[in-house]
Amino acid sequence: MPSSRTCAATRESQDSALSSEDYDAFHQQLRARYATLPPRLKQIADAVLASPDDVALGTVSSLAAIARVQPSTVVRFARTFDLNGFSEMQAIFRDRIRSRSISYGERVNALHAADGSPASASALLDGFYExxxxxxxxxxxxxxxxxxxxxxxxLAQARRIYILGLRRSMPVARYLSYLFTKMEISHRIIGLESGMEDEAMLSAGPEDAAIVISFTVYAKRTIELFRALEKRHVPIVAVTDSPASPVIPSSGLWLEVMEADFMGFRSNAATMALVMTLATAVAERRE
Amino acid sequence: MPSSRTCAATRESQDSALSSEDYDAFHQQLRARYATLPPRLKQIADAVLASPDDVALGTVSSLAAIARVQPSTVVRFARTFDLNGFSEMQAIFRDRIRSRSISYGERVNALHAADGSPASASALLDGFYExxxxxxxxxxxxxxxxxxxxxxxxLAQARRIYILGLRRSMPVARYLSYLFTKMEISHRIIGLESGMEDEAMLSAGPEDAAIVISFTVYAKRTIELFRALEKRHVPIVAVTDSPASPVIPSSGLWLEVMEADFMGFRSNAATMALVMTLATAVAERRE
DNA sequence: CTCCTTATAGAACGAATATTCTATTTATTG
DNA sequence: CAATAAATAGAATATTCGTTCTATAAGGAG
Incomplete structure (x- = not known):
């Protein structure tokens, strides 16, 4: 073999194929053999898994520094995985970056895929992302x-926190409940287990609190339960989308969240982030 | 100046700063001066604008080949834009790739390393937002x-779609179920109603499909149910965070989602957006 | 039309990097 | 416990790559 540097040859032979498959294959092998790897190689495996971009963009020395091993060990690592050297491994990681970002032309094609056919998955993803x-x-x-x-x-002062969120807001309510559970904050979801909500609310009072999450078109059941809570003088924090919302409490304590929608489906990203904030802040306030 | 190779020095001086700003500045200057550029340099400008990844990942020669000019012309091109050489230009493009894939830890550190005191609600909101x-x-x-x-x-081919997502992923699973219901797509959540999941899965077969949503630390129950699905030869689409995830199906069909976390709580914004895409795309495919 | 400036191409140079090789240390087996 | 095999570290080597230099061509000004 006249040349030991296989980098260029490798790249040339692969440039036509989109290959995140190689990357997957590499990772699969890495996962399979990880447990039986010698200590230094394990260090490198950790570094590779932790920051693949550093493999793609860095050098043997830089990766060696990150993994705290010798450069030659990095080469050995690559050879262990049926590769000719570091350069070949790096080519896999570089191809991955390339394959991920599709060209602008393709994306435009995907958008108006002609023939009036349905929007492509890629276009949908773009929409929901936006x-x-x-x-x-x-x-x-x-x-x-x-x-x-x-x-x-x-909320921090409340004995128990009642959570109300139906339909679209149901996942947010359930997630909030999950967070409160993890933080050992006394709470209760209402409106989801059919028939039981009235009973559950019987114990709610002024020393408790409630979070009401609702957006247009406000579910009828949500409004009913909200009114029942107000009647029992439960302090309410509303998360809703308009000052004219029917779930704004008499105390005026409400937080505005306007979720954009795409294809008729409303995002819930903002509400989720807000709910996480509320949960962690309450937990911290209570220490 | 003893060394003309400024690449290393440049990278060292910039490594702490998040610099897609440099990239933006470069692009701005490029657009401004594009019209007055000599023909060969204009060719290079076209190539650079068309495929920035090739600048980041390639060499002088490869970029020269793409632009159909001499390597030295590429260097001249870089010098034209107040840079010391090709390497410095490449560094800008590489930093951009790096900054795009979460340098998230630093941002979080900046948030609550400001002072040792507990984060204010506003800071928490900032964190979850970020x-x-x-x-x-x-x-x-x-x-x-x-x-x-x-x-x-x-998924579009499936007779019925099984949804698996526990703990953190539970709200996503439930939301997906909500979407499928609205779109009248036959589906079933598994693993949430205790004890019933095995029974529910008995009817699952190769003509169905399953969506498995799981992130580190992968819930034991999720892995069990995933394996049961695989044993029944149910086609699986996994949504997970690593190529080394235990829920990657034998078919290799998985979608990577890396959710950042803040204060120990992981976001689910990306997963939610992806799940919305899947649901609407499947519905559209079926018409 | 000639001179001068700018642009380009190709070759030569120098620096950095990946790879290989060998000595040494660390596990593993009989 | 000894002996062999594997793993590691560090230095030496070879090649690729970025840069610079020089000759040539093109475009403008006097």
Whole structure:
């Protein structure tokens, strides 16, 4: 073999094939053999898994420094996986970066895939991505920080927190419940287990609190339960999308979240982020 | 100046700063001066604008080949833009790739390393906002569009779609179920109603399909149910965070989603957006 | 039309990097 | 416990790659 540097040859032979498959194959092998790897090679495996971009963009020395091993060990590592050397391994990681970002032309083609056919998956992803992004940014920008603090204070003082969110808002309610459970905050979801909600609310009172999550078109059941809570003088924090919303409590304590929608489906990214904030803030306030 | 190779020095001086700003500045200057550029340099400008990844990942020669000019012309091109050489230009493009894939740890550190005191509600909101944003962007950028299409095809062909997602992923699973219900797509959640999952899965077979959503630390129950599905030869689409994930199906059909976490709580914004894409795309495919 | 400036191409140079080789240390087996 | 095999570290080697230099061509100004 006249040349030991196989990098160029490898890249040339692969440039036509889109190969994130090679990457997957490599990772699969890595996972399979990880347990039986010698200590130094294991260090490298960790580094490779942790920051694949450093493999793609860096050098033998840089990766060796990250993994705290000798450069030659990095080469040995590559050889262990049926590769001719570091360069060949790096080519796999570089091809992956290349295959991920599709060219602009392809994306445009995908969008108006002609023949009036349905929007491509890629276009849908773009749409939902944009909707989530816009919702998040709007929420983050418009959120009234003072009211947010008030809401947290109110919730932190509560004996038990009732969560109300149906239909679209149901996953958010359930996630909030999950968070409260992990943080050992006394709470209860209402409206989801049919028939039991009235009974569950019988114990709710002024020393408790409730989070009501609802967006247009406000579910009838949500409004009913909201009114029942108000009648029992339960302090309420509303998360909703308009000052004219039917679930704004008499205390005026509500947080505005406007979720964008795409193809008729509303994002919930902003509400999720807000709910996480509420949960962690309440937990911290209580210590 | 003893050494003309400024690459190393440049990278060292920039490694702490997040610099897609440099990239933006470069592009701005490129657009401004494009019209007045000599013919060969214009060729290079075209190539650079068309495939920035090739600048980041390739060599002087490879870029020269793409632009159909001499390597030295590429260097001249870089010098024209107040850079010391090709390497410095390449560094800008590489930093961009790096900054796109979460340098998330630093951002979080900046948040609550400001002072030892407990984070304010506002800071928490910022944190969860950033986490969601980073997750969304990373997912959108890294998603393998080809695999996404494959996944949708697989799901669209299924008689019934089984949904598996526990713990953190439970809200996503439930939301997906909600979407499928609205779209009248036959489906079933498994693993959530205790004890019933085995029974529910008895009817699952090769003509069905399953979506498995799981992230580190992969819930034991999820892995068990995943294996049961595989044993029954149910085609599986996995949504997970690593090529080394235990829920990657034998078919290799999986979608990568890396959710950033803040304060120990992982975002689910990216997964939500992806799940919406899957649901609407499957519905559209079936018409 | 000639001179001068700018642009380009190709070759030569120098630096950095990947790879290989050998000595030494660390496990593993009889 | 000894002996062999494997793993590791560090230095030496070879090649690729970025840069610079010089000759040639093209375009403008006087």
């Amino acid at each position: 909707a989530a992004l816009a919702s998040l940014q709007a929420m983050h920008h418009h959120m009234d920080r003072t009211r947010l603090d008030e809401a947290i204070t109110r | 986490a969601a944003l980073a997750s969304l962007q990373a997912m959108h950028h890294h998603m393998d569009r080809t695999r996404l299409d494959e996944a949708i095809t697989r």
